[in-house]
Each structure stands twice: as structure tokens, then as C-alpha cells.
Amino acid sequence: MSRRLLVLLVLAVVAAGAAAFGFSHAGYTTSSQTDITASADHVHNWVHLYSQTTDPNHTTGYATQRVQSGVPLLCATGVDETLTLSMGGIRANGTTYPFKKTFTLRTPATFPDTAVTQVSVTATYVADAATGKQPIRDVRFATGTRGRNSISIARNLTRQANVRLRTSGTGWQVGQVYRPHVLLTVTYTGFTSAYYVYDIPLAVTITTW
Numbered sequence: 764m765s766r767r768l769l770v771l772l773v774l775a776v777v778a779a780g781a782a783a784f785g786f787s788h789a790g791y792t793t794s795s796q797t798d799i800t801a802s803a804d805h806v807h808n809w810v811h812l813y814s815q816t817t818d819p820n821h822t823t824g825y826a827t828q829r830v831q832s833g834v835p836l837l838c839a840t841g842v843d844e845t846l847t848l849s850m851g852g853i854r855a856n857g858t859t860y861p862f863k864k865t866f867t868l869r870t871p872a873t874f875p876d877t878a879v880t881q882v883s884v885t886a887t888y889v890a891d892a893a894t895g896k897q898p899i900r901d902v903r904f905a906t907g908t909r910g911r912n913s914i915s916i917a918r919n920l921t922r923q924a925n926v927r928l929r930t931s932g933t934g935w936q937v938g939q940v941y942r943p944h945v946l947l948t949v950t951y952t953g954f955t956s957a958y959y960v961y962d963i964p965l966a967v968t969i970t971t972w
Contacts, residue, residue, distance in 0.1 A: 804875060806959040807843040809882055809949050810916070811869045814839035814846060818867065826862035826926070829853060831972045838926075839866040846963055848945070852970030853928050855935035859900055863908060865926040872919045874951075882951045885913040886924075889944040896935065898967050899943050900927040928967055940968050 815825035815837050827835035828851030838848050846866060853860045868884060884904060890897040903910035904922045916922055926945075942964060949959040 808875050812843050812846045813867045817842035826865045848965040850967040852968045855930040855969050859929040862926045864923040867923050869921045870918050879951045881915050881917040883915050885948045887946045891941040891943050898928050898941050900929040902926050935969050937969050942966050
């Protein structure tokens with residue numbers, strides 16, 4: 764075999780290997796796109812959040828704002844990622860103010876991963892960004908008045924969220940609106956990321972009544 768023919772054969776083998784590598788890389792790219800699509804899941808596919816006006820079961824008895832006079836509005840408005848809380852007014856004297864059934868949580872009839880039978884929901888709290896003040900005492904999930912701030916909930920069930928507010932320490936300003944946040948983290952067995960998080964803004968005003 765001539766040296767020229769041998770060189771041509773070697774080049775052909777190298778070209779074939781490069782083509783095969785290119786095909787493999789394309790396959791990897793397709794796999795990555797699939798993974799990205801899967802990770803674009805939404806927390807509301809696992810747990811829904813409802814206010815009274817968005818409750819699909821049309822239940823009533825949701826918490827209303829604390830006001831000095833007039834007809835109080837509901838604390839919660841919106842649904843899922845658009846849910847917001849406005850609590851009215853509280854005094855800066857260390858009193859605990861309970862708001863029973865501020866909003867509700869409901870799991871779907873089937874989770875996105877059909878192997879999952881229940882999810883865990885945990886509440887944490889972020890202070891008012893402007894002042895560092897935290898008027899949220901706690902958020903507890905229950906079927907009634909009491910409850911816990913971390914629960915496991917199976918498919919197709921409803922739990923209510925009971926919010927309690929209380930001022931601690933000094934430095935609270937009468938007439939000022941404080942804006943902390945409630946974070947709800949949703950996880951399930953085998954899931955280690957904190958990707959599924961609801962960030963619920965809350966507003967409350969310090970009053971003298």
C-alpha cells in the first residue's frame with residue numbers, strides 16, 4: 764500500500780470519528796433541553812394558594828383586615844403566585860393578633876410526579892426590608908384554629924393558613940406600613956432543591972387603636 768493511500772485512509776477514519784462525536788454532542792444538547800423543560804415546573808402544580816374570592820370551592824369565613832371602623836376587607840387577595848396579604852392595623856404594644864384562615868392551601872388530585880403521594884409545606888418569614896422589623900409572629904397550617912408551621916399534605920386536600928402578628932421591641936412607628944414576606948417552601952421525599960417557593964407579600968400598619 765502506498766504512503767499516500769495510507770494517509771488518505773487515516774484522514775477518513777479521523778473524519779468519521781469527528782462526525783460521530785458531533786452526533787453525540789447533538790444528542791446531549793437534546794437531553795439538556797429536555798431537562799430545562801422539566802425544571803421549568805411551577806409551585807402551583809404541587810400546591811395551590813387561594814383567597815376567598817378565588818376559592819374554587821366557594822367557601823367563606825376567610826380572615827378580614829383589622830380596621831377601626833367600617834366594613835373590613837378580606838386580608839388575602841389573588842391566587843397562587845399572585846396571592847397578597849393586607850392585614851389592616853395593629854398596635855405596637857406586644858399584643859398577638861390572630862387572623863384565622865387568612866388563606867388556604869390545596870393540593871391537586873394528582874401531583875406532576877405520579878410516584879409522589881404527599882408534599883411538605885414549611886413557612887418562614889422575611890422582615891420588612893426598609894426597617895428590619897418583623898411583625899409576623901407565625902403562620903400555622905391546620906383544618907381549624909391550631910396547627911403547625913410545617914406540615915405534610917397528601918393529594919386533593921385543603922388546609923387553612925392562620926397568620927398571627929405581634930410587634931416585639933421598640934422603634935415601631937405609628938402610621939407606618941411594614942411589608943414583611945411569608946415564604947412557603949414545598950418539597951417532597953427525594954427532592955433536595957428549594958426551587959418550589961411561594962413568596963407572599965404582607966402589609967400591616969401600626970395604629971393606636
